[in-house]
Amino acid sequence: KQMYRNRKPPTWASQVALDMFDQYYKRQFGTRWSSIRLALLSEPKHAALVNNYGHAPEAVCAYLEALGAVDIMDANVQQALRPVRRAKRGVQGAAHVATVQEETKTVEHSWSEESMYDDDDDDVPNPVTGEPGLTGGVSGQDSPVSLPDIPTNLRLLSMADTSRFPQAKPDPDGILTYYVLDAASVLPVLALNLKPGDIVLDMCAGPGGKTLAIINTSVSLSGIIANEPKASRCKRLNQVLRLYLQRGLSVQKGVKVTSFDGCRWGKMSPNSFDKVLVDVPCTSDRHSLTHDEKTNIFHVSRLRERTELPDLQVKLLSSALAAVRPGGEVVYSTCTMSQMQNEGVVYMAMEHANQTSNILTEVADVSNLVQFFQQTFTFSEGCRIGALVLPSLPNNWGPMYFCRLRRIN
Amino acid sequence: LEIGCTQKQVYHFVTTNSQLLNIPDEKVKEVFALFLYLDISKNKVMDLLSTYPEILREQPADLKRKVQSLQKHVASVENVAKVVLKCPQVLTLPLSKVRGVVAVLKDNCQFKSAQVQTILTTTPVVLLASPEHAELLFQYAFFAMGATREDMVRAFLFRHTWEHIRSRHMFLERRGMYQPPDKKGKTKDPNPPLRDILATTTKDFLTQVAFASYEEYATFEALLEQEEETDADTSDMSSSD
Ligand SMILES: C[S@@+](CC[C@H](N)C(=O)[O-])C[C@H]1O[C@@H](n2cnc3c(N)ncnc32)[C@H](O)[C@@H]1O
Numbered sequence: 001k002q003m004y005r006n007r008k009p010p011t012w013a014s015q016v017a018l019d020m021f022d023q024y025y026k027r028q029f030g031t032r033w034s035s036i037r038l039a040l041l042s043e044p045k046h047a048a049l050v051n052n053y054g055h056a057p058e059a060v061c062a063y064l065e066a067l068g069a070v071d072i073m074d075a076n077v078q079q080a081l082r083p084v085r086r087a088k089r090g091v092q093g094a095a096h097v098a099t100v101q102e103e104t105k106t107v108e109h110s111w112s113e114e115s116m117y118d119d120d121d122d123d124v125p126n127p128v129t130g131e132p133g134l135t136g137g138v139s140g141q142d143s144p145v146s147l148p149d150i151p152t153n154l155r156l157l158s159m160a161d162t163s164r165f166p167q168a169k170p171d172p173d174g175i176l177t178y179y180v181l182d183a184a185s186v187l188p189v190l191a192l193n194l195k196p197g198d199i200v201l202d203m204c205a206g207p208g209g210k211t212l213a214i215i216n217t218s219v220s221l222s223g224i225i226a227n228e229p230k231a232s233r234c235k236r237l238n239q240v241l242r243l244y245l246q247r248g249l250s251v252q253k254g255v256k257v258t259s260f261d262g263c264r265w266g267k268m269s270p271n272s273f274d275k276v277l278v279d280v281p282c283t284s285d286r287h288s289l290t291h292d293e294k295t296n297i298f299h300v301s302r303l304r305e306r307t308e309l310p311d312l313q314v315k316l317l318s319s320a321l322a323a324v325r326p327g328g329e330v331v332y333s334t335c336t337m338s339q340m341q342n343e344g345v346v347y348m349a350m351e352h353a354n355q356t357s358n359i360l361t362e363v364a365d366v367s368n369l370v371q372f373f374q375q376t377f378t379f380s381e382g383c384r385i386g387a388l389v390l391p392s393l394p395n396n397w398g399p400m401y402f403c404r405l406r407r408i409n
Numbered sequence: 410l411e412i413g414c415t416q417k418q419v420y421h422f423v424t425t426n427s428q429l430l431n432i433p434d435e436k437v438k439e440v441f442a443l444f445l446y447l448d449i450s451k452n453k454v455m456d457l458l459s460t461y462p463e464i465l466r467e468q469p470a471d472l473k474r475k476v477q478s479l480q481k482h483v484a485s486v487e488n489v490a491k492v493v494l495k496c497p498q499v500l501t502l503p504l505s506k507v508r509g510v511v512a513v514l515k516d517n518c519q520f521k522s523a524q525v526q527t528i529l530t531t532t533p534v535v536l537l538a539s540p541e542h543a544e545l546l547f548q549y550a551f552f553a554m555g556a557t558r559e560d561m562v563r564a565f566l567f568r569h570t571w572e573h574i575r576s577r578h579m580f581l582e583r584r585g586m587y588q589p590p591d592k593k594g595k596t597k598d599p600n601p602p603l604r605d606i607l608a609t610t611t612k613d614f615l616t617q618v619a620f621a622s623y624e625e626y627a628t629f630e631a632l633l634e635q636e637e638e639t640d641a642d643t644s645d646m647s648s649s650d
Contacts, residue, residue, distance in 0.1 A: 022585060034584040035625060041583040042632050162631045394628035 013296035017288035039391035047183035050155035055171035069157035081375035148368035153218040184389040184400035188333035189213040198274040203262045208240040223254035263315045266322030276320040282334040317349035333402040342401040360408040439469035447490040496533035513540040518547040535567035555590025564603040
């Protein structure tokens with residue numbers, strides 16, 4: 001009977017997660033939820049972050065390009081992805097509607113009624129290319145438009161179709177040539193707006209994907225602290241750094257690995273960093289729907305941990321706001337679409353930092369990133385502060401929320 | 410000429426199917442007679458034989474027996490004619506093959522006789538594939554989708570490939586628009602009709618059932634195929650160790 005079964009049946013925890021998402025996100029996203037749900041339950045897209053500290057990064061790029069990948073950090077590539085003119089409409093009828101409806105609208109809206117809409121061309125996603133609507137406070141400009149400058153040396157290659165990247169191999173020096181990740185996870189790193197001489201804290205470094213991206217921007221930083229309290233993950237972090245950086249390079253780049261509870265950094269070293277990245281533990285929407293029961297945050301045994309997540313997130317972000325110097329910037333990021341864990345936590349942490357430590361902060365703009373990557377990522381239109389990448393086919397990246405905060409005093 | 414065709418028709422027929430000249434007149438006559446019994450017009454018979462000349466390679470007696478057996482399964486001569494016109498290759502199948510598929514439809518899938526008749530007349534291609542294939546499609550529709558036998562007949566289930574059925578179904582299910590049936594095959598809310606899911610053009614399916622863009626569906630199909638390969642790979646690995 002196995003033969004007619006679809007894949008593995010969902011585990012208990014992943015079913016709990018799906019049921020909760022169905023309730024919660026349907027309200028948040030309306031009819032758009034179907035498309036997000038489909039993307040979450042399908043294989044994610046991967047990108048290859050080329051290791052600039054390998055033997056021959058140019059050759060690695062050429063190799064990946066020969067496999068059918070394009071560098072999505074390249075402004076020319078982004079420009080080329082833009083449709084020259086909005087395509088004719090009316091062909092796909094309801095196909096529009098599925099992507100057009102505002103997220104906050106509820107499902108009750110009848111399809112036929114919606115498909116009658118006519119004007120307002122600018123905010124309408126292109127039905128043919130599935131081009132996402134405009135977002136994040138960027139006003140509807142028509143192409144051709146010059147892209148904002150995103151200064152970085154990152155090389156991030158993405159396949160044009162659904163094919164996968166082969167496993168990265170060591171180069172002649174024994175250094176791995178690229179790191180496979182979700183392309184959306186470089187957005188928080190780019191949002192850090194790194195400047196030469198910056199001292200950076202990566203407060204929840206995990207296995208080190210974002211740490212590696214920070215290093216690969218090739219900005220000559222004065223120091224990077226990669227912090228990860230969980231022993232197993234910290235071990236993996238050290239391993240990743242060893243696999244991707246030549247001996248001695250870590251030291252030369254000022255990379256240090258620490259293992260503290262992130263909540264302590266604010267007290268331990270206040271006003272010390274130019275930039276802090278807080279990539280908090282969260283309900284990880286995509287991971288929660290996979291079949292891995294043991295590590296699923298929706299497992300019964302982790303109920304408490306899950307319900308306490310927003311608290312922990314507020315504490316971590318507040319701690320970061322204290323650890324950054326006045327004038328410095330903090331980027332908060334998650335891989336969930338939950339408003340409570342995203343904007344909710346940002347508001348609460350700003351409030352909390354103000355109440356307890358007299359720290360004033362403001363939300364900084366990220367619309368340049370949203371604009372630059374509009375063809376690569378599908379950004380949510382319902383995000384008031386920061387930006388949220390919504391999974392969608394064929395742009396199956398994310399979810400990834402990020403928000404930049406500037407400390408005023 | 411004896412079988413009542415015009416000279417021109419015969420000429421055309423013979424020139425385009427020169428190999429027929431090697432076949433004895435008697436045999437050709439008998440075959441034609443059989444088709445006339447089914448009330449299929451001469452023009453159609455000639456079209457049919459020129460597209461499927463292998464039919465003439467069969468023994469007339471065998472053909473007669475096949476027609477009789479079909480008639481038993483589909484109840485009337487008109488229905489046999491429908492089957493033959495829709496899917497002439499049926500006549501080249503061994504009798505046991507037809508019997509095998511019909512037995513699976515009746516016994517394993519438990520379709521009623523009337524349903525089997527409709528399936529055979531509307532979807533004779535079911536006879537060309539293996540009985541196991543028919544059973545696989547049935548099981549998928551029945552267990553994974555919770556469809557009734559009546560739904561399946563109306564949706565021309567056996568006309569579709571397994572890949573088609575699965576990708577249409579999985580697409581809706583992952584979009585949250587198709588509820589998996591419980592153990593009794595029941596769902597809380599009704600699912601869209603099987604016929605609308607399967608027997609529709611991609612465009613109609615997307616605009617009227619799934620409310621999705623074409624690009625979304627095309628990407629999904631590609632991903633599903635990859636999943637399939639990966640699953641196959643991993644099961645290979647687990648079986649080897
Ligand atoms: C979303 S993951 C980080 C992924 C990583 N930034 C990357 O890009 O590869 C969150 C990490 O925060 C860590 N973490 C959990 N509690 C923490 C705490 N109190 N302080 C700092 N980090 C914590 C977890 O162990 C986990 O590795």
